[in-house]
Amino acid sequence: MKFRGILILLLLAGLVATAGKTVQEKPFKPTITPYLKVQFWNVFSQGVTTDDEEAADRFASYFRRGRLGVKGNVLPELSYDVMLAFDNLAKDGYSSTKGVVNAGAVALWSAYFTYDLLPESDWLNVTGGYFLPHVSRESTTSPWTTSSLDKTENSCYLRQFVTGKANGISPGINLGGLGELGKQTLIYNISIINRQDVVSIMQTNWSPVLLGHFMLNFGDKEFSKYKYCFSNNLLKKQTSATFGVGFSTQGKTDVFESTQTLSADATIYLGRLKIDGEYNHLIRENNEEYKANCFMVRAGYNIFLKKDWVLEPIAMFEKFSGDENFEDVSFFDGTDTKLDFGVNLISAKKKVKVNLHYVYHDGDGIKNRYIKNTTYPGNYISLGLQLII
Template identity: 20%
Template sequence: MKNLIFTFLLAGLLSPFIGNGQGCMESDSDEGVAVVGYVQADYDNYFFEEDKNGNTLNKPNSFYFKRARLGVVGSIPYDVSYYVMAEFSPVTQGQPYLLDAFVTYAPFGKYAKFTMGQFKSPVGLELNTPCHALHTIRRSTVVNNLATPFRDMGVMVFGTSDSLFGKKDLFAYNIAFLNGSGLNNWDDNKYKDIAARLVISPWEWLKIGGSYRTGKQDIKRTDQIQTTRTRYGADITFEYKNFMLQGEYLAGVDEGQASSGGGCGGKSSLAADSLTFSKSGFFVQAMYMTPWRVQPVIKFETYDPDKTSYKYLFVEQDFIQTTLTFGINYFLNDWTRIQVNYLYNSEETAKLEFPNDAFMFQVQVKF
């Protein structure tokens, strides 16, 4: 019955259109189709030697493409727009793949827009910062782990208050129903994730945001069957003239049950005790745009995985890590940017601190 009710509600919501989410780029044209995209050419040098167990990490330095994206955006009379973006960088999956594809219907202007397709999850500040507008080369570790999956298939309603309360965009909101299975994946269960974000801007120089996402998964692992995944967070942006200060906190709770048996093709059984992992972290970053188009950036971040494993710069680890990023952004023009980052890493709960700092260099061109 619940599924039937949800289906009818969904059909009623989407019947006027085929349905936009939040993409990374926008078209300058009000009508017709436009080709958009950007290329990020990178060089990374990892100062890795041995991990906490004395194993040689042997991470080479390399030139590569972090992102090479090409897409089309446009609008159709009346109130319908579309967005399709593909990733051509071979680093992530080894071949091109569909990144975003959605249709948006905006019968109520900025107040309410309806999207259907594959798009970014509305969770978090840094995740919803366009990929070509990130202030550091890589997203924070807490965002890379707790805002996932970054993209999903589903429907979303979003909008702003516009000038309804006598002030421009006093608040903005996003509410989405998602598969929960991530990029280009068919849903693997009957449940749907619910994700939401609210941003309040009482003054032009201040934005305060909150995010939430929850859903059930059928992710089977050797020693765990995860059943519920919940994420919540808060963020703030202070921007005055050429100075910007941002901070974001994200927390997540994964609830599952321990499994026993199942070896040699046998069937596993659930133990009585459930497993709960509480993960959290935050980042704070500050930057200042000088008159010479040079923008120094400093960023402090930390992530507590609650002893679960996660990947940092392609290396598996399970300890609390703090990262201090020193960066310089140089804008040659409105379309070309050079970024230089040095990442100093400190392992708080590892047995020994080991060399795993990194130097990153990126040239970006967007069109």
């Protein structure tokens, strides 16, 4: 009995001594995660025409995209992502695929941080650095998740019009977030960026680009947490609809008086079926008013196979049309039309993708980002392999 009494007194003393103390959490350690992403294409091209002279049909293999980077967290609420690129490495100059030839250059693609100001709600995130601004959904959708063979030209025209660069990467700051509005999910992004292209020389006149994008998700959730880039295919069965609107505006520069764009987009999941589309209206004022339109619609069907693979047949149509007074505002004229029919075989974790696509081009006028202004791209078949490590 005496021993039990002493033991009880010792236990009570220990409880009193530790009363009010809390168990210390383990200190946070910064994280760093390296990654490698590649898209290797094998392309048979035909019909490439330059100055009315048609190039020979050809087969060529090259790296459509190559990205090497590191990402992680400096603090629990402060993340970062730095990426190098070796896109179009070893591309044939007369291949029908878009993009300039790269003989071996590696360059900085993007470098930005995101600070979550309200971690408990996800409503307020600040992103700064050298990044891709949110001017529409397709323009900021990851090319590694797209259902068509490549990102649509629709987004390239829009990004080049707004930022002056085909890839759209720009220096600036973005305010974005995600939150619940009743049963719906709202995602928003608003950015201020500075153009760096020669079309927007601003020695005498300077004005930044203000742009933004807002999306509302109905039905099953397409987004559970705020992320800076979007996915084009969730690779799962669900019923949902996400509608978005985007805008951009810039004032006077040394080259033009003003630029505005207005965009609308939609992504709809009906079980295995996914349909998405986007429309963009472009206006630029100078000596004359220039207007252009570009839109795309894309559909895919997810067939879930054994061993966590997804087979996705897809079809996509897109078109650009611009006014004849394009030279007055330094942009593009005529029409550019593309059809894409293909099939993708994707691992459920999106680490591997094999795709086979046929792409048809048509149109007239000066095109976007081909060998030179008088070159027409022709048609091609591509067998691609994508790896994310």
